[in-house]
Amino acid sequence: GESVGLHLPTLSVQEGDNSIINCAYSNSASDYFIWYKQESGKGPQFIIDIRSNMDKRQGQRVTVLLNKTVKHLSLQIAATQPGDSAVYFCAENKGSARQLTFGSGTQLTVLP
């Protein structure tokens, strides 16, 4: 079926290191992708988005890479900080639909 999934459910990184969170999607018709961060007890918070006509987009300390050939999305966090510890979700939009389909999430833990 069409779905968004993540390669790793958990990721631990040392403070100051870079983090890479991966996401695979199966619907080639998807044209918009978003990364959300969810801290414990809170709703998801938008981090960065990318459209299918782009391969890379940068924000503050974050970069999203889109590889449409292999239907792969990644979120890179530079100089990971303790405040980055959270669950990260990727989500896709399938063009005409106004719904986002969310992946199951990756728990990022930043070690001191």
Added chain:
Amino acid sequence: GAGVSQSPSNKVTEKGKDVELRCDPISGHTALYWYRQSLGQGLEFLIYFQGNSAPDKSGLPSDRFSAERTGGSVSTLTIQRTQQEDSAVYLCASSLYSGVDLEQYFGPGTRLTVT
């Protein structure tokens, strides 16, 4: 400005009872979404409202679930005859309707526990 708000923040109910969960979207946002998040899981789409259009109810898991949006603003998600498997965090999100912006702004959620 104010973000998306939800009430109550926590709700404990007995199996078989009905519950109502409320969502106040960001002012001016025409799209409103309800999601369900079970412990350690991703977000499961439930229902979507866009302006005065008929809602997209394709994600509702059973006919015990229903939602309304009055006056294009506040929304209420109702679960009738609650079951233990309904226990989850129910998240509401709103967004501006446009051909470009799909960013959804989430509320803090309502944690529902059915005993």
